[in-house]
Amino acid sequence: MRLQYPSDINIILVPCTGKVDVLHILHAFEKGADGVYAVGCMEGDCHYNSGNLRARKRVEQAQSILETIGIGGERAQMYNLSSSEGPRFAQIAAEMDEKIRNLGPNPIKLAKKKAA
Amino acid sequence: MIVADRKPIEEIIAEIKEHEKILILGCNECVTVCEAGGKKEVGVLASALRMYFLNQGRDVKLDEITLERQCDHEYLEEIRDVIDQYDAVVSLACGVGVQFMAEKYHTMPVYPGVNTCFLGVTEKRGLWTERCQACGQCILARTGGICPVSRCAKRILNGPCGGSTQGSCEINKEISCAWQLIIDRLKALDRLDDYEQIDPIKDWSTDRAGGPRKVEREDVQQ
Numbered sequence: 001m002r003l004q005y006p007s008d009i010n011i012i013l014v015p016c017t018g019k020v021d022v023l024h025i026l027h028a029f030e031k032g033a034d035g036v037y038a039v040g041c042m043e044g045d046c047h048y049n050s051g052n053l054r055a056r057k058r059v060e061q062a063q064s065i066l067e068t069i070g071i072g073g074e075r076a077q078m079y080n081l082s083s084s085e086g087p088r089f090a091q092i093a094a095e096m097d098e099k100i101r102n103l104g105p106n107p108i109k110l111a112k113k114k115a116a
Numbered sequence: 117m118i119v120a121d122r123k124p125i126e127e128i129i130a131e132i133k134e135h136e137k138i139l140i141l142g143c144n145e146c147v148t149v150c151e152a153g154g155k156k157e158v159g160v161l162a163s164a165l166r167m168y169f170l171n172q173g174r175d176v177k178l179d180e181i182t183l184e185r186q187c188d189h190e191y192l193e194e195i196r197d198v199i200d201q202y203d204a205v206v207s208l209a210c211g212v213g214v215q216f217m218a219e220k221y222h223t224m225p226v227y228p229g230v231n232t233c234f235l236g237v238t239e240k241r242g243l244w245t246e247r248c249q250a251c252g253q254c255i256l257a258r259t260g261g262i263c264p265v266s267r268c269a270k271r272i273l274n275g276p277c278g279g280s281t282q283g284s285c286e287i288n289k290e291i292s293c294a295w296q297l298i299i300d301r302l303k304a305l306d307r308l309d310d311y312e313q314i315d316p317i318k319d320w321s322t323d324r325a326g327g328p329r330k331v332e333r334e335d336v337q338q
């Protein structure tokens with residue numbers, strides 16, 4: 001199955017979404033990412049029991065921080081799908097890409113350019 | 117341990133917004149365990165603040181250091197060489213650490229980054245509850261190891277009061293009646309006779325009622 005997804009998306013592999021921390025998400029935005037989303041297994045299907053549930057909470061925590069500091073909480077998202085759902089993966093990528101394009105670039109990137 | 121909770125970022129921003137070179141200072145002890153002021157929380161707060169100020173078009177230096185403790189001279193001394201680089205410190209230690217920092221670096225503005233809550237336990241990750249109010253005269257020997265000073269809303273010594281209902285305290289059904297817990301425990305220890313003993317009036321002068329307290333031990337002083 002050769003599926004297309006937006007080429008601007010940089011995939012970072014982790015053993016389980018439970019590895020994803022608030023700090024990783026914030027640092028990605030600090031470095032200029034326009035959006036960050038975690039893609040975990042379906043809820044209830046985590047090999048480590050609760051990795052994807054933890055990831056969701058951390059994404060929510062990052063959302064609330066990003067909202068508070070004026071970057072916009074909706075730039076961070078959590079999705080769940082099973083490993084056999086290639087087309088769904090591509091669909092989520094396109095969805096996220098569109099969402100972020102509508103929001104425009106990460107204001108931090110612009111602020112950094114201005115400061116430079 | 118001392119249990120603290122994170123302060124809202126908005127509140128911290130309001131306190132420090134006039135500063136330009138800020139050190140976020142964490143503590144490796146209690147506040148790390150209760151996930152309020154350890155290295156990770158320092159990282160999260162510093163990252164959020166860096167983005168906030170950048171977004172405001174401000175070039176604010178925000179550095180991160182986490183000390184082993186902030187309630188001992190030797191660890192606070194570790195920042196002596198770098199402290200001049202900053203015009204403010206946000207300490208994520210408990211109120212004790214924040215104050216010791218302020219005492220030691222007399223001309224440096226220090227802001228608390230957490231709300232210090234109580235002396236308590238980790239019941240499970242993300243749930244901390246109170247166990248002791250440091251009254252200075254521990255009576256746990258007589259109360260089956262359960263503290264009525266910190267766990268009874270009225271600090272009653274010969275309880276329960278009339279509000280104890282089916283194991284819950286009258287101030288909130290979610291809170292166990294400390295005296296019910298004490299009775300249950302004395303029963304389990306087969307020491308219910310102890311419950312019949314009327315507790316003498318407690319000497320509260322060792323509690324906060326006697327003003328700020330100190331422990332002085334000449335035997336270990338140098």
Ligand code: SF4
Nearest residue numbers: 248249251254255263
């Ligand atoms: S009796 Fe006093 S010292 Fe003992 S646990 Fe209760 S508050 Fe703490």
Ligand code: SF4
Nearest residue numbers: 268277280285293294
């Ligand atoms: S109900 Fe129990 S815990 Fe609550 S105030 Fe009365 S004696 Fe104390």
